[in-house]
Amino acid sequence: MSSKPEVPRGFRDFPPEVMELRLKVINTVRNIFEINDFPPMDTPSIEYWETLAGKYGPEAENKLIWRFKDPFSEKEYALRYDLTVPLARYVASHPELQLPFKRHQISYVWRHEEPQRGRYREFLQADIDTVGSKFVESDAEIINTMSLVLEELGLDDFIVKINHRKILYIIFEKRLGSNVTSVLRAIDKLDKIGIDGVILELQKIGLDESSINWIINLISNRDSIDNLENIKKNLVEFDFSLEDPLNELIEFREFLAHRKHIVFDLSLVRGLDYYTGIIFEISLEKGSPGSIAGGGRYDNLIKMFKGSDLPATGGSLGIERIFDVLEERNITSKFKKKNKVFIITLNEDSYKYAWNFSYELRTRGIKTEIDLMRRNVDKQKKKGASENILFHVYIGKKEKEGRYITIVERDTGKRLELPYDKAIDYILIQLKER
Amino acid sequence: MSSKPEVPRGFRDFPPEVMELRLKVINTVRNIFEINDFPPMDTPSIEYWETLAGKYGPEAENKLIWRFKDPFSEKEYALRYDLTVPLARYVASHPELQLPFKRHQISYVWRHEEPQRGRYREFLQADIDTVGSKFVESDAEIINTMSLVLEELGLDDFIVKINHRKILYIIFEKRLGSNVTSVLRAIDKLDKIGIDGVILELQKIGLDESSINWIINLISNRDSIDNLENIKKNLVEFDFSLEDPLNELIEFREFLAHRKHIVFDLSLVRGLDYYTGIIFEISLEKGSPGSIAGGGRYDNLIKMFKGSDLPATGGSLGIERIFDVLEERNITSKFKKKNKVFIITLNEDSYKYAWNFSYELRTRGIKTEIDLMRRNVDKQKKKGASENILFHVYIGKKEKEGRYITIVERDTGKRLELPYDKAIDYILIQLKER
Known part of the structure; x- marks a missing residue:
């Protein structure tokens, strides 16, 4: 008669002592988002499959998205996989929206991953996005807001890496001609597999030693953003079309607060295909590696629904990671009054x-x-x-x-x-x- | 190339101007729950199907629960259908919990209903429950807390109907012998189909006119809780075993605040099978009918998982309904500073x-x-x-x-x-x- 009750594998109960802390962190993050003029929004947990199809690449589509059929209508649904595609769907279907449309969203997403430490099948994402502005101050505002959140949480040792999507594309296209995507994909793994791993990957692609050395040398460029003018001078000598993205970065820099936390890093790729301009990733100096936030400009995503261009930029805060770091560092006490x-x-x-x-x-x-x-x-x-x-x-x-x-x-x-x-x-x- | 994007039928986007209000109401409710010593908790959006099976009756099981198979493991899952069964699952699988275990939970639930005005396939529930106490003060605390929430929201015209599950059972068993469940089911529809509708239902069951008149007369008893002693005297004359539940109600009354809002109503049944003792339902005097909160004691539910008894009592606040009423009454301004x-x-x-x-x-x-x-x-x-x-x-x-x-x-x-x-x-x- 009595069945053995279990929480599903990869899912979590949050008992009061855990949930209290989570809510305090969520409310802190939400508050800073609102102060920075990103009001809250929510979208359904469920989307039609056709809304998600073709947006996240084959691995997500074939393995990670929780996808299911409605037994009564044969309609196909999927659980929300991230907060960006639902935003794009919303904006595309509401042409009456005043631009820029800004919002934050803190909601669960679901991924059919193999559960492991720190990786769950249901977890919170916390995103801010600005749709409709092509100007660099909207990119800077995303990073400024994320920085204020981290400061407010007492995570002062953050480093923001910035780059521009077009720079590496232009450089590799000129130097290598082909293979650009595979090379970028290899570089994107740097944090996970280290420099030797990247070299191995580049060998697999079939690049010669001199090209590999040249690439490794190039992506080892991590420099203060105060040096952007020098970097520009060097790179523009290599290819004149690098001037535009570098000018954009220089203009963008003027709107950044927390400048001592920010570095220019040519190795930053960010996996997702949809980025088109300035990109960033935030990590913590102390403790375990890996990013705690990231994002960038994606001027083409909304076009996939709408058929016409709409510039957009945004960022995502790894809020589950933040819960863990706060526990690790034992700075949860400030939330436990x-x-x-x-x-x-x-x-x-x-x-x-x-x-x-x-x-x-x-x-x-x-x-x-x-x-x-x-x-x-x-x-x-x-x-x-x-x-x-x-x-x-x-x-x-x-x-x-x-x-x-x-x-x-x-x-x-x-x-x-x-x-x-x-x-x-x-x-x-x-x-x-x- | 561009697909027509749509929000799934029965689901809603909450744009900033709506979401801001929702969050303010949610935070107000949450705050009153916490003040009344119901700390927050959360459970996964997804449960194993076997956890929900057999808990909600055939209609829910065959039509309303969003149930789906994992394509990779053939494991059956379901989206959360309410917040009570996950609580029971949690408590049953954590024998180390200190009793009483109290918590609130404000989370989405999913029901495969035909969408219509005010009824959605994804909506918020806001529950408070106390597991482990058999004493009437824990029932009273649920109602006191709900009342404080409504006062805080500016909904002062609330009426709490109370009853005891055992009273009608005992009376009908003695007077009718059989048919008790069908009669209760008919009475439960009173709010929806009115007194004439109930008479029709009772005729369908095959009751004679005198029994029907007697039942209608009985359930028309709505009385001040100050009269419980008189009611007891009358009912105990009819059957001596009615003394226990009536004594319980009288003791319970002593712990209630807001007594002028509370009435004893013999027509209150509350559909769900799992209630075993004191039950309540809250509605508003002004505006559209229907309940805005309800709940009661359910001493047997956790046994379905655990095999042993664990008393429990709780209540659910119709928070989606509250959003609507606040808009109707135009008292959202207090939340829009x-x-x-x-x-x-x-x-x-x-x-x-x-x-x-x-x-x-x-x-x-x-x-x-x-x-x-x-x-x-x-x-x-x-x-x-x-x-x-x-x-x-x-x-x-x-x-x-x-x-x-x-x-x-x-x-x-x-x-x-x-x-x-x-x-x-x-x-x-x-x-x-x-």
């Missing part, structure tokens, strides 16, 4: 009095816990040891008869006896001051 | 100065919009007429050269010229005071 009152009833007779007091606190917005199991004092005290509790309130016969309240501050042990109404005011003031 | 600064650049030369000022405001947490299209002043002003804007900031040559800022309060037209730093402080203070 003591803000709760725990009521201990000393005898049965005073239970109704204590209940009313707890209700009174709650109507004033004070988070309050009271025993629901009619347990004895020792057991209540044991329960009241949990970490977010600021005050213990003791209510017994004496308190009930005298209409007062005994309050003990948990950290200091400081004990106060206050009349009923004064007790509420006292707690309110104490909570506000922290 | 003016809190944004809009920057108007008077000429190209001062754009960088304006950009820096906007960034400065954002680092101070002030929601700020600046043009990303390099538009002329008239077009900027047109855009700056949107409703949440509190201040227009004008920045031109004069402002740049004198390092000051011109601020215009949108409501009053009040105009101020302030030095750069003072301008930021002024805006901060004005925002705090509203």
Whole structure:
């Protein structure tokens, strides 16, 4: 009769102690997005298959998208795979939208990956995008906003790598003639497989040693963005058409805040095919490698739905990764404030009095816990040891008869006896001051 | 090449102006839940089919649950259908949990309904539940919390109907002998089909006129909860075993706040099979009928997973319905505060100065919009007429050269010229005071 219940493989329950932290981080991120003029939006968890088809490449399409048939209509659906294609679908089908259309979205996406540490089949994405502006300040605004989020979360050791999609294309086309896509794909793996791995990949493609050395030398260019003028001078000598993207980068730089965190990195490719201009990737200096945010300009994606061009730029914050890093670094404490009152009833007779007091606190917005199991004092005290509790309130016969309240501050042990109404005011003031 | 993009039928996009309101309502609800000691939790959007099977009755199982096969493993999955069964699954598989286990959950659920006004295939549920306490104060806490939520949202005209599952069972078993379930099912439709509809249904079951009159008379009992003692006296005369559930209701009453909103209503059945004790339903007096929240005690559900009893009680808030009512009543304005600064650049030369000022405001947490299209002043002003804007900031040559800022309060037209730093402080203070 009783079936063994299990959470599906690759999926997670978030019990209260985890979910509280997640919500605080989500709200922090959301708040910074809103301050930077990216208001919230949401799209359905489910899209028609035809909306996603042809957008993410063969691996996603054949393996990673959760795709299924409606048993009643034979209509094909898929679970949301990212937040960018639904945005493109929305913008393309709403020609009345005022441009630029800016929004943030923090929603779940689903991928049919083999579950492993830090990789789940359902996870949150947090995206900001600006549709309709071709100007570099809209690219800069994405990066400035991501930087403000990381600062607000206490992750100050971030490095933003920037590049321009067109630079490597132009260079490789001139130097190699063919093979450009395979070479870019090899370089894109740098973070995963290291420089030796990239060399191996380039050998496989069939490049000669001098070409390989030349490429490795080229992509080892990581330079301060203050040097963009010099870089430009060198590159334009190689090919004149490199002037445009480099001018764009130089103009873009003027709108960037946090400039000391930002480097120009020719090895930055970003896998996704749809990028067309300035691209970026953010990682942390300390701790495990890999990017924590990334994005760029994709002026052609919306055309796939709409038939006409609409410039767009955006970025995605790896919010699941951020939860992990905050835990690793033990800086979750700033999100775990003591803000709760725990009521201990000393005898049965005073239970109704204590209940009313707890209700009174709650109507004033004070988070309050009271025993629901009619347990004895020792057991209540044991329960009241949990970490977010600021005050213990003791209510017994004496308190009930005298209409007062005994309050003990948990950290200091400081004990106060206050009349009923004064007790509420006292707690309110104490909570506000922290 | 361009496919016609569509949002799937029965699903919704939430553009920023809608999503902003939804988030504010969600956060208000969440906050009251937390204050009342129901911390947040989340479960996966997807469950194994076997977890949901046999829990919701044949209609849900055959028609309403979004059920699908994993193409790679033949494993059967289903989209979350409600928040109660996942909670039961979680509790049953975590025997280490401290009791009572309390949580709230605000998450999407999916139902394969025929889409119609106010009914969608993906919608939010907002639940609170307490697992592990058999005491009536845990039932009362659910209703008190729901009432506080409605008050906080400005929906003061709520009526809570309460009943006890066992009362009607005991009465009908004694009077009718058989047919109890069909009679209850007929009564459950009262809100939808009216009293005449219920009479018709009872005739179909084959009851004689005197039984039908007797039933209609019985369920027309809607009485103040202050009269529970009288009701008890009458009913216990009819059958002595009615004393227990009525005593339970009387004890429960002592823990209820908002008592003037609460009535005892013998016609309240609540369709779901799993309820075992006190049940409730909340509706609004004004506007369209139908319930806005409901719930009750379900002491047997967790046993379906665990094999042993675990008492539980909970409630669900119809949060989609609440969004609609708030719009209908035009009380969304309390959630739409003016809190944004809009920057108007008077000429190209001062754009960088304006950009820096906007960034400065954002680092101070002030929601700020600046043009990303390099538009002329008239077009900027047109855009700056949107409703949440509190201040227009004008920045031109004069402002740049004198390092000051011109601020215009949108409501009053009040105009101020302030030095750069003072301008930021002024805006901060004005925002705090509203």
